[in-house]
Amino acid sequence: MAQPGSKGAIELRLTDGAQLFNNLDPFPFRERDLSSEAEQYIVEWAEELPKKQPIEIVVHLQSAGSAPDPAAYIPAAITGWFRARERDQARAIRQLFRDGRLAFLIGLAGLALCMALVWLLTQTFEGPFTRVIQESLVIVGWVVMWRPAEMFLYDWLPLLRQKTLFRRLADATVTVRTG
Structure with a gap:
């Protein structure tokens, strides 16, 4: 010791x-x-x-x-x-955050598109099948945000530890x- x-x-x-x-x-x-x-x-x-x-x-x-x-x-x-x-x-940490910002913008656009489609379906159609599609679009929208969230929350920690x-x-x- x-x-x-x-x-x-x-x-x-x-x-x-x-x-x-x-x-x-x-x-x-x-x-x-x-x-x-x-x-x-x-x-x-x-x-x-x-x-x-x-x-x-x-x-x-x-x-x-x-x-x-x-x-x-x-x-x-x-x-x-x-x-x-x-x-x-x-440099790897800076690149990760740069990629994370781009992924976040793409994810946000994907989420907004999915939510807009959900809203459009809600205004236009009714029924159980429409509800399944709406819920699926909400899930897809949040999955699109998964990777950017992972980058900002977890991926930088091992790089910082190594640095x-x-x-x-x-x-x-x-x-x-x-x-």
Whole structure:
């Protein structure tokens, strides 16, 4: 159990710093993509830590590898990667709400059309079959509104949770230890 104010540590034990990065990415270390396995490992451990506790990522390297000083590029690469992932999640949230507004307008138009048809049927026809059609149109109208309501009420929560986690990881203290 961590002490109040202490940091939750995520430890990675690697042969060399290159294991952290995607082998197919040609960019220098500072801009390179983390390997999906490294990202998944870090994220899964971070999800287990208390939400309010700062995070420390400790990278243990058996050797420095071909790079001159892993302590110079690994912390910036890890925090930079998660800062970019945080921006991606913020963009996804904005896109969700933009799509939600469009879906809401479409849903509102669909609901208004269904309700207008119900009103028109009420004014024109009578009988049990007309009543079935009216009720069906009311149901269809509300079903059209289902997805926009779901987007605004529920779909943004997992994205916000991920964004917050990525922010915590971007703000993490990264320490590299060799030897």
